[in-house]
Amino acid sequence: MKKIETGKLYILEDIATDLAYLKIKIGKNAQNYVPGNFVTILPPVSSGRYLRRPFSLAGNSDDSIELIIKNIGPVTKSLVSLAPETEVEVLGPLGNSYQIPENIKKLWMIGGGTGIASILFLNSMRQGNADKVLWAGRTKDQLPSADLFYTDGLESRFSHIFKKNIVLATDDGSIGEKGTAPEILERWLGQESPPDAIVSCGPHGMMQAIKKIADARNIPAWFSLEEFMACGTGACAGCAVPSSSGGYLKACVDGPVFAGSLIKFDSNQQPHVFSRFLAENCEKKH
Amino acid sequence: MINLNTKIGNLILDNPFIAASGTCGYGIEYADLMPPEKWGALVLKTVTPKERVGNKPPRCCETDSGMLNSIGLANCGIDQFIEKKLPEFAAKSPTAKAVVSIAGETIEEFVFLAEKLAKKDTTSHGRAGVSAIELNFSCPNVAKGGIHFGADTLSAKEAVKECRKTTRLPLWVKISPATPDPVAIASICMESGADAIVATNTVPGMVIDIWKEKPLLGNIFGGLSGPAIFPISLRVAYLIAKAIPGIPLIGCGGADNAEKAIQFILAGCSAVQVGTAVFRSPDLLYKLLDETRLYMEKKGCTKISSFVGKAL
Numbered sequence: 001m002k003k004i005e006t007g008k009l010y011i012l013e014d015i016a017t018d019l020a021y022l023k024i025k026i027g028k029n030a031q032n033y034v035p036g037n038f039v040t041i042l043p044p045v046s047s048g049r050y051l052r053r054p055f056s057l058a059g060n061s062d063d064s065i066e067l068i069i070k071n072i073g074p075v076t077k078s079l080v081s082l083a084p085e086t087e088v089e090v091l092g093p094l095g096n097s098y099q100i101p102e103n104i105k106k107l108w109m110i111g112g113g114t115g116i117a118s119i120l121f122l123n124s125m126r127q128g129n130a131d132k133v134l135w136a137g138r139t140k141d142q143l144p145s146a147d148l149f150y151t152d153g154l155e156s157r158f159s160h161i162f163k164k165n166i167v168l169a170t171d172d173g174s175i176g177e178k179g180t181a182p183e184i185l186e187r188w189l190g191q192e193s194p195p196d197a198i199v200s201c202g203p204h205g206m207m208q209a210i211k212k213i214a215d216a217r218n219i220p221a222w223f224s225l226e227e228f229m230a231c232g233t234g235a236c237a238g239c240a241v242p243s244s245s246g247g248y249l250k251a252c253v254d255g256p257v258f259a260g261s262l263i264k265f266d267s268n269q270q271p272h273v274f275s276r277f278l279a280e281n282c283e284k285k286h
Numbered sequence: 287m288i289n290l291n292t293k294i295g296n297l298i299l300d301n302p303f304i305a306a307s308g309t310c311g312y313g314i315e316y317a318d319l320m321p322p323e324k325w326g327a328l329v330l331k332t333v334t335p336k337e338r339v340g341n342k343p344p345r346c347c348e349t350d351s352g353m354l355n356s357i358g359l360a361n362c363g364i365d366q367f368i369e370k371k372l373p374e375f376a377a378k379s380p381t382a383k384a385v386v387s388i389a390g391e392t393i394e395e396f397v398f399l400a401e402k403l404a405k406k407d408t409t410s411h412g413r414a415g416v417s418a419i420e421l422n423f424s425c426p427n428v429a430k431g432g433i434h435f436g437a438d439t440l441s442a443k444e445a446v447k448e449c450r451k452t453t454r455l456p457l458w459v460k461i462s463p464a465t466p467d468p469v470a471i472a473s474i475c476m477e478s479g480a481d482a483i484v485a486t487n488t489v490p491g492m493v494i495d496i497w498k499e500k501p502l503l504g505n506i507f508g509g510l511s512g513p514a515i516f517p518i519s520l521r522v523a524y525l526i527a528k529a530i531p532g533i534p535l536i537g538c539g540g541a542d543n544a545e546k547a548i549q550f551i552l553a554g555c556s557a558v559q560v561g562t563a564v565f566r567s568p569d570l571l572y573k574l575l576d577e578t579r580l581y582m583e584k585k586g587c588t589k590i591s592s593f594v595g596k597a598l
Binding site: 001002003004042048049050051052091227228229230231233234235236237238239240241242246247248253266 | 310311316319339345347350353355564567568
């Protein structure tokens with residue numbers, strides 16, 4: 001059952017230039033979260049923003065939930081600048097979850113940027129020896145460096161979510177393999193037998209390209225979608241996702257995880273990022 | 287002893303706080319977080335004669351101190367609403383008061399909807415669980431009907447008059463803040479048989495994405511809600527209350543704490559609808575009730591009616 005809880009932020013660490021890892025201690029309701037679920041967080045006062053923001057879980061423990069957020073907008077930037085032990089208000093668990101049939105033994109999970117969060121959670125809950133995770137970013141700013149990931153110990157310090165089957169890749173090759181997520185998927189498909197299924201979460205354009213590849217080869221695929229949402233509970237119908245059978249589905253309650261066959265991607269639909277790019281890049285000149 | 291009861295026309299509510307239409311879904315979406323019966327009433331999502339899929343996304347975005355939405359009255363249609371949504375709500379919370387918001391593109395459609403809701407079921411007034419009907423004359427996000435009704439006194443008059451013939455349920459009329467003469471609309475609606483006026487709905491607005499160089503919302507325009515619009519809504523409510531003494535009035539638009547809600551009451555409203563603020567804090571009602579009690583205690587008043595319209 002969804003609840004509003006106040007939790008203390010007790011681990012906050014930058015894992016890439018644009019990404020932060022957060023652990024929030026909310027108590028034992030943390031155990032009720034499953035991969036695919038999300039929370040909405042009340043914006044810190046310092047953000048100057050009003051509505052709660054949705055974040056998919058990257059993992060959980062007995063008393064805490066874990067998030068990986070992209071510190072790009074006013075709310076995420078103010079979250080990552082909070083002092084340890086600051087209380088944040090969390091509403092969850094929200095949304096559906098990944099329902100991967102048991103006969104899927106080989107699952108490829110593709111996360112773009114911060115879209116990796118729910119995939120890390122799913123991967124950590126599976127014991128699939130044949131599973132593989134691709135974590136793709138545009139440039140090195142969006143991924144942990146290989147040093148940080150493998151040598152400096154992200155993989156060991158957060159070993160419950162950063163498993164050994166994760167492959168890093170960037171469009172420009174600045175970290176990990178070189179290529180976009182769809183390019184690397186094609187490469188993998190050329191190298192070995194196809195997976196039983198694919199799941200993906202990331203920018204719409206990336207998921208659209210992955211869906212095309214999966215559909216062409218009849219590989220079942222699930223996608224976890226992020227949309228701007230006001231309520232997160234199914235009340236407002238603001239987070240509409242075009243349905244393949246006409247009309248719309250709600251990302252917050254019908255999703256965020258959808259079978260690829262149920263949805264249509266519309267590249268215009270990528271949620272707007274509330275950046276303050278101009279203000280932040282001009283202020284030093286005066 | 288402080289009593290939060292309030293009276294809107296002949297309808298008595300346990301407290302003056304009402305969940306606004308479009309923000310509390312069909313009444314059950316927030317039930318885990320806030321028991322529906324704690325609200326004075328809940329105005330359910332606007333229902334239309336046929337199912338509507340709603341507008342092209344993106345449908346909403348945050349703006350300074352508020353949000354823009356262009357949902358486009360996405361809803362399941364009146365038949366599905368009566369067969370499924372209303373019984374679900376009644377089962378979840380048998381004592382909660384539901385107000386059904388309706389919108390038609392024509393007067394005939396408004397009448398059709400009012401008639402459906404008035405069909406005798408278990409009470410002599412209307413369907414079980416329905417305490418009132420809210421005529422949505424102010425949705426900014428649909429091509430036909432909606433806000434156009436609220437801007438045209440003749441259509442508003444006819445629609446209220448014809449709906450009045452179909453039902454004894456209280457009829458509330460929700461008007462737009464963008465209407466040129468809110469007093470004229472409110473007064474003609476009351477003369478035609480409305481039981482109360484809800485002032486107001488969202489304020490028409492838009493946002494442009496400067497990087498994509500095009501309007502952000504799929505529908506281009508949307509309705510602005512949240513604290514940003516509070517002074518606008520309050521002015522409209524005040525104008526109406528001042529011009530039509532004693533009019534049953536419900537404030538709506540931007541109240542997100544008791545200090546704002548009390549301003550609506552002092553401006554002549556006997557109840558206050560709350561919407562966008564619930565997206566932010568689904569359990570806001572508890573605070574509204576506590577803070578209102580504290581205000582009444584400090585002012586030494588025991589009932590809501592004793593300060594309705596005191597600032598007029």
